[in-house]
Each structure stands twice: as structure tokens, then as C-alpha cells.
Amino acid sequence: MGIIGDGLDRAVQGAFTRPIPKSAGAQMRYLVKQLKGTRAVAGLLGVSQRTVERYVKDQIRRPRADLAQRLEDAVRQRWQPRVRDRARKQAAASTGLVIHTRARFGFTAAPGTTDDARIRHLTLALPPHHAARLLDAQDAGASEQQLRGLAAEALGEVYFRDGGRRAGGLEVEFTDVEQAEFDL
Structure with missing residues (x-):
């Protein structure tokens, strides 16, 4: 995949x-x-x-x-399809996912600011609604690019926009993914 x-x-x-x-x-x-x-x-x-x-x-x-x-x-x-389904439902309903990633993050900003795209290593807990979107898209047969877009949206909201408290309307770029691991 x-x-x-x-x-x-x-x-x-x-x-x-x-x-x-x-x-x-x-x-x-x-x-x-x-x-x-x-x-x-x-x-x-x-x-x-x-x-x-x-x-x-x-x-x-x-x-x-x-x-x-x-x-x-x-x-x-x-x-173990039932164990698999139960774990996915629990992540989508209550526990969410933890993502460990090393990738190029950033967004359009003035040259020389800290917002320029750069390699970052992030470990973040994604809330259940983002976990549900990722897992549902994977079940529906989404491409890697679509999954990457959903992950970028989730990371943008949790890390860059801090759940809507700052940097509203920011479009996050998630490229050059070197590593992406998830935990339930």
C-alpha cells in the first residue's frame, strides 16, 4: 500500500x-x-x-x-478479524490514534520564518474523529495520497492550529514522509 x-x-x-x-x-x-x-x-x-x-x-x-x-x-x-474490527471501532469511538512521524511539514509563509517547510519529528495524539476518518478511508480503499491528505489535515488541526485556537485557515503541507507509525 x-x-x-x-x-x-x-x-x-x-x-x-x-x-x-x-x-x-x-x-x-x-x-x-x-x-x-x-x-x-x-x-x-x-x-x-x-x-x-x-x-x-x-x-x-x-x-x-x-x-x-x-x-x-x-x-x-x-x-483475527473480530479483534481487528474491535480495535478499529475503539480507536474511532473513544481512544483515537497516536502518530509518530518524521516528514516535511510547513505552509506558505514569509521567507525566513519558522513556518517554512522543514523536516519535523512529531508524536501526537489524534482525537477519535480524525482516527475514524483515517480508518474509514482506508477501509473504503483510499489511495496513499488521500490517506496522506487526511493525516495532514489531522496534524494541521492538532499541531499547527492547536484545535482552532491559533493560525485559523492554515493549509498544512505534509510531504517527504520518511516514517509514519501509529499506535492505538
Whole structure:
């Protein structure tokens, strides 16, 4: 996806109550159960149906590195959907999100002022309504650019405009994102 989307995914995965299955066979069995068949899993992973069956029966134990990564990502996307949903709803309703980011922030200002765009490292708590907007947009399939825009709006309100107490009408630029991590 992108830096913001991946950061949101990692934050939600932090709420998991159990680790994902470790072995390739256990991961394949989980996917077969979730997708209701070996053909669907084979299509998802880009391997033959017979290969999936061999992993399920533990006839093959160690997948190639690229297949191992695709397998782990597919399992991680589907792991504990109710826990994932509960964590997202709680963040959107009451707790909000904490964002740790290092990016270029700024806005149009007179040359030489401290408001010029520069790399800043920020750790801020975003209120629940901003968390809800980010998570809902991600669920709706928003692009990385759209998620980045929503994050910029949230950071602009919380950090630069201080919840409406200063710098009203300020348009925040959020570019050159080096890091973006979220916590629930």
C-alpha cells in the first residue's frame, strides 16, 4: 500500500491477541479454511493447487522466500478479524490514534520564518474523529495520497492550529514522509 496505509495496518495488528501461525503448513491450512478451498489459495498466492495441497499435508515444509512472504502477508491480512474490527471501532469511538512521524511539514509563509517547510519529528495524539476518518478511508480503499491528505489535515488541526485556537485557515503541507507509525 504505502507508508500511511501500512502504518495503520501495523497499528491494528498490534491489537492481536494471538500470534499468526508460524509454519508454512499451518498458514496454508488457515488460508484454505478461510478461503474455503485450495484452488482459491493457489490463485491468491500464484502457485498450483497441488502445491497448496502438499503444504497442507506437510509434504513441503519450507517455501521459497518470495512465497513465504506472500503467504505470511495473506495470513496477516485475514488474522483475527473480530479483534481487528474491535480495535478499529475503539480507536474511532473513544481512544483515537497516536502518530509518530518524521516528514516535511510547513505552509506558505514569509521567507525566513519558522513556518517554512522543514523536516519535523512529531508524536501526537489524534482525537477519535480524525482516527475514524483515517480508518474509514482506508477501509473504503483510499489511495496513499488521500490517506496522506487526511493525516495532514489531522496534524494541521492538532499541531499547527492547536484545535482552532491559533493560525485559523492554515493549509498544512505534509510531504517527504520518511516514517509514519501509529499506535492505538
